Amino acid sequence: MVKKAELHVHLEGTAPPALVRKMAARNGAKLDPTTFKSVGEFAWSNFWEFLDCYDKAAATILTKDDYRLITYDYLARCAKENTIYVEMFSSPDHAAEVGMSYTDHLEGIAAGIDDARLEFGIEGRIIVTCVRHLGAERALAIARLVALTPHPYVVGFGMGGDESRFHPDDFAAAFNLVTKAGYQTTSHAGEFSGPESIRASLAALPISRVGHGVRAIEDPELLEELAYRRIPLELCPGSNIATGLYKSWGKHPFRKFMDTGCLVTLNSDDPPYFGTSIGHEYEQAAKIFGLSKADLKNITRNAISAAFCGEELKEKLLSRL
Numbered sequence: 001m002v003k004k005a006e007l008h009v010h011l012e013g014t015a016p017p018a019l020v021r022k023m024a025a026r027n028g029a030k031l032d033p034t035t036f037k038s039v040g041e042f043a044w045s046n047f048w049e050f051l052d053c054y055d056k057a058a059a060t061i062l063t064k065d066d067y068r069l070i071t072y073d074y075l076a077r078c079a080k081e082n083t084i085y086v087e088m089f090s091s092p093d094h095a096a097e098v099g100m101s102y103t104d105h106l107e108g109i110a111a112g113i114d115d116a117r118l119e120f121g122i123e124g125r126i127i128v129t130c131v132r133h134l135g136a137e138r139a140l141a142i143a144r145l146v147a148l149t150p151h152p153y154v155v156g157f158g159m160g161g162d163e164s165r166f167h168p169d170d171f172a173a174a175f176n177l178v179t180k181a182g183y184q185t186t187s188h189a190g191e192f193s194g195p196e197s198i199r200a201s202l203a204a205l206p207i208s209r210v211g212h213g214v215r216a217i218e219d220p221e222l223l224e225e226l227a228y229r230r231i232p233l234e235l236c237p238g239s240n241i242a243t244g245l246y247k248s249w250g251k252h253p254f255r256k257f258m259d260t261g262c263l264v265t266l267n268s269d270d271p272p273y274f275g276t277s278i279g280h281e282y283e284q285a286a287k288i289f290g291l292s293k294a295d296l297k298n299i300t301r302n303a304i305s306a307a308f309c310g311e312e313l314k315e316k317l318l319s320r321l
């Protein structure tokens, strides 16, 4: 099995329905019954409903040990698929929503990373993210936490959420602050908004990767620019198909990005919501886009090269390929 590395996965979005129920039960937390469509499925039918459902499920992550548990559980599943490195988005806004402090939230995740490393040899790091639709002030507050409270596993800053809300310019202060503090950054762009959203993000924010960026396919000049500048793209085909951006794997433009010379990576985004996993993304990409083992290995190499962790860890990971 090819070794894998993942750069784009939302930690709160990795907990499957059974784990969400388990956390709710052990915390005596109320679980909104509209969270699930069936025993094993989250209930949502478009991107905005997905974001809503994500928030309801995340509201069951109440303690430091819950964060440890979801992190460990996710990394254990990744390790079984021969994944050697995961860079995961964590959202202090979701933690704050249930009354958890920034440091408790990080310490819980760090404990999960340590436990998984000990048992499976997998390595993990954290990208702290803000939520775009919560606005610029919240983003700046999160950026300040990142800059002023360093943690050895926090390697970057990111932004998810509803891309149709606000303008990248509104978040320049937050991104500039963490960049000055020495962190690399990434932002979701060109997922649900078009190529202009990617252009605006690249112009306004000091990002070194693009989250998704898939809609650059609609703008040949931008596609060429992304390839020329070797800007890593965190592509998430299974997510794009589940949210209805493309009708099927056969219609996804992944192969075109690769053939244009873009630096592509494969990612699962919110795996149990989208019926996927990092292993499934690699498997489907091989089958549908006709990728060889060497292609897949190169995608892993791309991910490690584009990772925000330090050079020493990158060298160690690359030597494992």
Ligand code: ADE
Residues within 6 Å of the ligand: 010, 013, 054, 160, 161, 162, 188, 191, 239, 269, 270
């Ligand atoms: N938050 C969690 N998953 C997301 C996605 N796919 N796009 C934007 N924000 C998200």
Ligand code: ZN
Residues within 6 Å of the ligand: 008, 010, 160, 188, 211, 269
């Ligand atoms: Zn995402």
